[in-house]
Structure formats: structure tokens, C-alpha cells
Amino acid sequence: MSRINEEEVRKALGKKAAYGDDIDMEKYDEGEKDVEQIESLEDTPDDLQKKMINVGVDTDDSEKDGTILFINNAMSHCSNKAQDGLIIMSTQKAMETYSWVKDYYWNAMDPAKDKYTAKTYEEKSDGYFIYVKPGHHLKFPVQTCMMLGQDKSVQNLHNIIVVDDDASCDMITGCTTVHSANDALHVGVSEMYIGENSSLSFTMIHSWNNETAVRPRTNVVMKKNARYVNNYVVLDPVGTIQSFPNAYLNGEGASCSFNTMCIAHENSNIDTGGCAILNAPNTGAEILSRNISYGGRMIARGRLIGNAPGAKAHLECKSIILKDGGMTQAIPELEASCADVEMTHEAAVGKIAQEQIEYLMSRGLTEDEAVSMIVRGFLVGGIKGLPANLQKEIDAAIEKASEGD
Structure with a gap:
């Protein structure tokens, strides 16, 4: 921990993020740390179960x-x-249990980095710790649910x-908010490490309320x-x-893929994207996004940095x-510091063609x-290579969102 400059972290408590609206964190109280312990998921209260299911948590x-x-x-x-x-356990418990977690x-x-990471560090915030041992391939997915249940927190x-x-x-x-916690702030700092010849597919399905701030x-x-697939889905207000x-x-030889699928409803302000820094030879990256505005503001960023030959x-x-x-x-960025790289980008903004609608109506659809x-x-085209055991959650979310407001 000596590598961290404590003074710089304290200064960062007032540091705005590089992108997005600035959030006044002082208006929120710290969320509760004393919560009910649920032994079996089947014992989860019905209202919470519905929220969990809505974000793909079974x-x-x-x-x-x-x-x-x-x-x-x-x-x-x-x-x-x-x-x-x-x-699998909480981050703080892992720190207490295994000395090597400090690495x-x-x-x-x-x-x-900014006020959100600094606040998380200063409060020694808890979270989840997941470690897959060498040579082990999990048969089934690991699922997590982050639920905001307290307003003004x-x-x-x-x-x-x-x-x-x-x-x-x-x-x-799956990340979600109960109805009583509309005006609340979610900050999730995640550090991920993928070893040699290993893979991680990480799918996030978010469903918040119409005043919730998410960072x-x-x-x-x-x-x-190593192989990393990041799927980010936000379809609700x-x-x-x-x-x-x-x-x-x-x-x-490492490769990554960022797939983003967002709907910006009226009064929603969404600024998403991803960055791949290709530091080693023969690495590969793909950043894909499919976004729809139903009256809201939608910014899609993507940045590729090629620093090694064959990228x-x-x-x-x-x-x-x-x-x-x-x-x-759409804000695409390509940056290269090496001659032997190949990077491309494509961006398009438009509307649904009237002739497409008329053709489908001629086939009997309203x-x-x-x-x-x-x-x-259109949305289905935003996620590729999704594991079959996660596809049903994405399909259900798309089906719900495609109905519009």
C-alpha cells in the first residue's frame, strides 16, 4: 500500500471526472452497512426478487x-x-483472510483518478472478491447483484x-435500485486481473430509477x-x-471486446464507452456500441491505443x-505509437428507415x-460472442426494451 500517495488521494476527493456530469457527493449519506443476512436466495423478499430477476440475477x-x-x-x-x-467473499474479508490479496x-x-475512486478508497469500501484458481474452468456463471435500497445515499x-x-x-x-431509493448514487470500483491463457466474460445489466446517478x-x-469480453446493457430510464x-x-496475444447496448430515455444522460491499450505484440481489441435515444442524451466514446507491433x-x-x-x-479515438499497427473506426447516427417500417407492416405487423x-x-447487433448460458438474460432485456416507453 506504500505505493499510494495518500496526499494525492485526499486532493482527489474534490476532483471532477474527465467525462460526464459532475455529481455533488455531499448531498448523499453513506449507505447502510448493517443489512439483513439472506441464507438462501429463495428467502429473498418478493419485491427484491423481482428487481434481481429484472437484471438477469436468477x-x-x-x-x-x-x-x-x-x-x-x-x-x-x-x-x-x-x-x-x-x-468468493467480500473484499474486506479476503484482505483479512489471504495476505496475497494485498497484491x-x-x-x-x-x-x-477522481472523486469517486478517492471516496471509495478513503472509506475502505467493501465489495466482492472473486478468485478463480489456476487451471480451473467454471462450469456455470458466477452472478452478483448490487442493489441500492436507500434514498439520498x-x-x-x-x-x-x-x-x-x-x-x-x-x-x-445485475445492478438495480428499489423504488424507494430513486435519488441515490452508485459508485462501483472494479479491478480485474486475467492470467495467461485465461478468459473472463463480464456482463453487466443495469436497471435504475429515473434520478439515480451511476459512476x-x-x-x-x-x-x-488472455481474453476479456465486457458486455454493458442499460435499457431502462x-x-x-x-x-x-x-x-x-x-x-x-491478449484480446478484448467491449460491447455496449444502451437506451437513453427522456431526461436520461448516458455517457459510456471503453478504452483498450494494446501494450504487447499481436494483441487485438474490438469496441462495439448500439445506442438508442428515446428523447435522452447519449454519448458513446471509444478509444484504441496501439503501442506494440502487430496490434x-x-x-x-x-x-x-x-x-x-x-x-x-459518437466520439471515436485512435492513437498509435508504433508503425506496425492496424486500427479502424466506424461511426453512424441516423433513424429507422420508413421503408423498413412500411415493409414489415405490409407483412401484417402494426x-x-x-x-x-x-x-x-439493432440492439442484438451490439453484442457478439456472448456465452450461451448468458444469452437468455440479454434476450429478455432486449425484448422488454424493444417495446419502447
């Missing part, structure tokens, strides 16, 4: 290798069905995921031949989101506007049904 965990539920700022449930190859704690993320979480060498893991994380902070460190995860491809990467941002008053903006089908097809 209360029937028979086909999940692990499950974690955080309510406000404390863990409410933790179960592990793959103990031979998996360690990962605030190592991939600078706590002085901030949920500060610090998560660490380590997939060691020659291992693999699929994760689905995820994610950095991923990748070794030789939200107040403001700003997310820009970074993947550091430090090992030869190949592609960036694609596509958006459509379905309601006047909405706004979409206008609303035709628009819904086109929207569904």
Missing part, C-alpha cells in the same frame, strides 16, 4: 457456481458451489476479480493470450451514467434517434410491432 441458483448479493454497502448473501476452484488491492486502479463498492492462469469464468452482474470505474490487466472502463493488454483493433459506434429532443454523439422488431434487431 434466484434459482442451481446453475450458478457462485452468487453474491450486496444491499447498500454490505454483503447480504454469498454462496459458493465450486469451492475446489473458486474463492491486487488498488493495484490496477489509481484511487486518485451513496453505494460505494470496491470489487476485485482474479482469473488466474489457464482458467476461465463467466460473470453476470462505475473499471480497469482490467491482461497477461499473455436512469438519471445519469458515466462509464469508461480501461483494458490493459500487457501480454502478447489490430476496430471501433464501431452506431446510434439511432426514435424521439425528437433526443441527442446522440407500426408499433414493426418498430419493435427493428429496434430488437
Whole structure:
């Protein structure tokens, strides 16, 4: 921990983020740390179960290798069905239990990045710790649910995921807000480490309320031949989101894919994207986004940095506007410091073609049904390579969102 400049972190408590609306964190109280312990997911209250299911977290965990539920700022449930190859617990408990966890704690993320990381560091915020042992390939996904249940509060979480060498893991994380916690702030700092010849598929499905502020902070460190897939899905109304995860491809042959699927409803302000830093030879990256404005503000950012020979990467941002008053903006960036790199980008903003709607109506669909089908097809194009055991959650979310307001 001596590597961290404590004075710089304290200064960062007032440091605005590089992108997105500035949030006054002083208006929020710290979220509760004393929450009800839920032994079995089947015992979760009905209203919370509905929220969990809505973000792809299954209360029937028979086909999940692990499950974690955080309510406000404390863990409410933790179960592990793959103990031979998996360690799963809270971050603070992991720090107390295993001395080696300190090697990962605030190592991939600078706590002085901005006010959100600094606050999380200063409060020694808890979160989840997931470690997949070398040579172990999880049969079923690990699922986590981060739930905001307290109005006028901030949920500060610090998560660490380590997939060691020659291992693999699929994760689905559902983040949501109960109805009584509309005006609240979610901050999730996530540090991820992927070992040699290992893979991590990380799918986030978010469903917030229309005044909720969301500030995820994610950095991923990748070794030789590591593979990372990041899927980010936001289809329900939200107040403001700003997310820009970074993947550091430090090992030869590493590859990553960022897939974003967002709908900006009226009064929503969403600023998302991703950055891939290709630091080793023959690395590859792809950043794809599909975004729709139903009257809200939608910014899609993508940045590719090629620092080694043989690096190949592609960036694609596509958006459509379905309601006047909405706004979409694509901001692609390509940066290279090496001659032998190949990076491309494509960006497009438009509307649904009237002839497409008329064609589908001529086949017997109503206008609303035709628009819904086109929207569904557009969104599906935003996520590729999704594990089959996660596809049903995405399909259900798309089906719901394609119906519009």
C-alpha cells in the first residue's frame, strides 16, 4: 500500500471526472452497512426478487457456481458451489483472510483518478472478491447483484476479480435500485486481473430509477493470450451514467471486446464507452456500441491505443434517434505509437428507415410491432460472442426494451 500517495488521494476527493456530469457527493449519506443476512436466495423478499430477476440475477441458483448479493454497502448473501476452484467473499474479508490479496488491492486502479475512486478508497469500501484458481474452468456463471435500497445515499463498492492462469469464468452482474431509493448514487470500483491463457466474460445489466446517478470505474490487466469480453446493457430510464472502463493488454496475444447496448430515455444522460491499450505484440481489441435515444442524451466514446507491433483493433459506434429532443454523439479515438499497427473506426447516427417500417407492416405487423422488431434487431447487433448460458438474460432485456416507453 506504500505505493499510494495518500496526499494525492485526499486532493482527489474534490476532483471532477474527465467525462460526464459532475455529481455533488455531499448531498448523499453513506449507505447502510448493517443489512439483513439472506441464507438462501429463495428467502429473498418478493419485491427484491423481482428487481434481481429484472437484471438477469436468477434466484434459482442451481446453475450458478457462485452468487453474491450486496444491499447498500454490505454483503447480504454469498454462496459458493465450486469451492475446489473458486474463492468468493467480500473484499474486506479476503484482505483479512489471504495476505496475497494485498497484491491486487488498488493495484490496477489509481484511487486518485477522481472523486469517486478517492471516496471509495478513503472509506475502505467493501465489495466482492472473486478468485478463480489456476487451471480451473467454471462450469456455470458466477452472478452478483448490487442493489441500492436507500434514498439520498451513496453505494460505494470496491470489487476485485482474479482469473488466474489457464482458467476461465463467466460473470453476470445485475445492478438495480428499489423504488424507494430513486435519488441515490452508485459508485462501483472494479479491478480485474486475467492470467495467461485465461478468459473472463463480464456482463453487466443495469436497471435504475429515473434520478439515480451511476459512476462505475473499471480497469482490467491482461497477461499473455488472455481474453476479456465486457458486455454493458442499460435499457431502462436512469438519471445519469458515466462509464469508461480501461483494458490493459500487457501480454502478447491478449484480446478484448467491449460491447455496449444502451437506451437513453427522456431526461436520461448516458455517457459510456471503453478504452483498450494494446501494450504487447499481436494483441487485438474490438469496441462495439448500439445506442438508442428515446428523447435522452447519449454519448458513446471509444478509444484504441496501439503501442506494440502487430496490434489490430476496430471501433464501431452506431446510434439511432426514435424521439425528437433526443441527442446522440459518437466520439471515436485512435492513437498509435508504433508503425506496425492496424486500427479502424466506424461511426453512424441516423433513424429507422420508413421503408423498413412500411415493409414489415405490409407483412401484417402494426407500426408499433414493426418498430419493435427493428429496434430488437439493432440492439442484438451490439453484442457478439456472448456465452450461451448468458444469452437468455440479454434476450429478455432486449425484448422488454424493444417495446419502447
